Amino acid sequence: MSTPLVDIEDLSIRFPGVRHGAPLVRGLSLQIRPGECVALVGESGSGKSLTARSLLGLAGDGAEVAAKRLLIDGRDALAFNKNDWRQVRGRFAGLVMQDALVSLDPLRNIGQETGEVLRAHRLLDNGKAVDQRVLEALAQVGIPDPEWRASQYAHQLSGGLRQRALIAAAIAAGPRLIIADEPTTALDVTVQRQVIAVLAERVAQGAGLLIISHDLNLVAQIADRVYVMHHGEVVDAGSVHQVLTQPRHPYTRQLLAASPSADSRGTRLSTARVSPAADALAPLRIEREPLPARPLHSAAEPVLQVVGISKSYRRRGFGRGKAPFQALGSTSFTLNRGEVLGIVGESGSGKTTCANIVLGLLEPDAGSVQLLGQPWSHIPEAQRRPWRRQMQYIPQDPLSSFDPRYSVLQIIAENLDAGGEPRDRAGVLLGQVGLDASYLDRHPRSLSGGQRQRVAIARALAAQPALIICDEPVSALDVYVQAQVLDLISELLASHGIALLFISHDLEVIRHISDRVLVFHQGQVVEHGAVEALFAAPQHPYTRQLLATPA
């Protein structure tokens, strides 16, 4: 066996003054060998990014890093000085960060960014050789036409290409270790797969890869070994197969059980438990509680009728004079009382345009929308206003949708109709979303992401709507919080008989919660049907590609 690239035993990191000096990472042991992919998985704040950064000497100002053994490339990193670390960064280990748009300098083109590490370390002595190596690196990560792309700037590239450019910059100096911190989080499903494939290719070429993610299913596609982190400790470790099928720690079990999947439909996610395996080799079994049954409604009670809506925009700048850009092609659907319609698609597929038209924020070029049999599109806002209470909205980022001066009580009370004591009624609503009345005087800023989303749900319920529209309501939440919020939404649907239009890029979430699905692709609905039938037998090639399980 070759020497490990990274060999850590009993690592702990603390910041004096933060959490009363308690370590944020403790007792962590980890090895990465050449040609091996190791994954750190955990929710936000579990210490996974901090661990990765400590491998580059970038744990942060004032960080106290201690370990029984911290070997990087066989050398004792605890004794490293500034210069030693500089040799590690970029040259021995390349870091791929999450957000490519803020990680790339907007004033330097892709070629300059990628070549930065070569120039900083003076690895190649002349400019031509640097350019040559940059083009090689860009080609290696599968960027087509690298000469042209090298002259472009970050904002001119799509998200997938930007992320690849970032990987190219990380591998330009041929590092033996690649550290990827949430490299695919902001990307669409199909692009995620391409990025993972690029990273897998590097591993096949003999590099070591440390991948950090909150998504266990994603790392399962690439990692050889997985370390599950929770509150700064590794709670579960082993091969991907081991961790996925025989999780040892309750936290890992909960994480697996709380992920929406093919068989979680109609059941609670947050209370799902991995059943104790009678036999270690038996496949993982998850015990689930059913959700309360939703009241049946006759199909003849449409809440929302959308008939042939479309929207296109004139092109500006370079594309001026070309045919207008069609953001949304002719789209029709009906949503009945108590039904959940999922809309799935990648960014730019037209799902947000569709939502904005339904919300009455945007007028369609053609077609019409009806809410509860009333005309909803092509009328002045004043005519919509009395019906607004019937259609409520739950945003992706609830915090920005709250007035920053408002307390939880004010946020909810603003959406209550006249009559009754607002404080009591808001308290009842908070109870329905699983928060007690003591939260009424809290400020949303002091709440966690899940709690904020609960407040947003309580605000929507305050209007007693017939229809709620959610735009990616759980995509910013950790798995277990997501499970709780999805359970909450499901329960409220059952008890209130509200129809739901649920927009998401996450196929598993859509499959878990929806009755019917619309698949958007490039502004068109390419497929429409009952969720189980559609997932079992997708008809359109794009849907098949979306659902294809990675090899």
Added chain:
Amino acid sequence: MTLPSRTLPGAATYDPQSAKARPTRLPLGVTLSSLFLLLVSIALAIPFWLTHYDPLVGDVTLGLQAPSAAHWFGTDRLGRDVFARVVYGARYSLLIGLAGMLISLIAGTLLGLVAGMKNRWLDEVASRLFDVLSAFPSVLLALLVIALIGPGMMNVAVAIGIAGIPKFGRLVRSQTQLVREADYVRHAVLYGRSSARVFITHLLPNVLVAIPVIATIDIGSSIIAVSGLSFLGLGPQPPTPEWGVMLAEGRDVLRVAWWPSVFPGIAITLTVISFTVLGSYWQRRFEGRNPA
């Protein structure tokens, strides 16, 4: 500038409990500035508590006496007590400065709101007005206005007020554009609120929160402008004990007596510094609570 919190390990693990437990201690400069401004406010409201001398009448035979136990800041050429004049002068310098600031605040806020709303044409008109006004140094512009409307106490306030309009106008304009595009304003229509109600309950309060800080800092520069114009003889006329007027009067005898001009100078300097220190402190506290 905000970074995603995951890139800042310290920020990601920020513990509000420990932050709450920490006693809030004011920086020394802020404490001193507050105390000094308290003193100035007393001088402004009840000057006769601080001195029993008359600021306007003196004994000419006791002219130009050096600071002593009887006359803390000495006497001027006409034998008036300089300390009494500095104390009574607070009323003029501060109130004219405050009035000037309020004129710029009100006019600037209204124009800024108009410019920040969606009408592009009105935005052009208001923004070009700000450009024209800030094309001149503010004291020069104030001089121009006084040349048009004549000298005098109120006219100085108006002149300084007009010169200060772009400062508030631009701030309010950008703040309005920021808040206007914030989700809680854009989405308010989804909850059935009328534009007028959104404007009053959500937009206006979140635009205006930024103003007190800038106004506090601006009082300082407004006071300097008042003193400057008074020094040139364009504001309140002698024997008014305004600080700028006192500087002008003291200038003639500077070779033989430093006290008639140095003490009003110190009063101006300390007042301006105090307002600036307080304003900057609030600004730092205010950061991170951006309404957008």
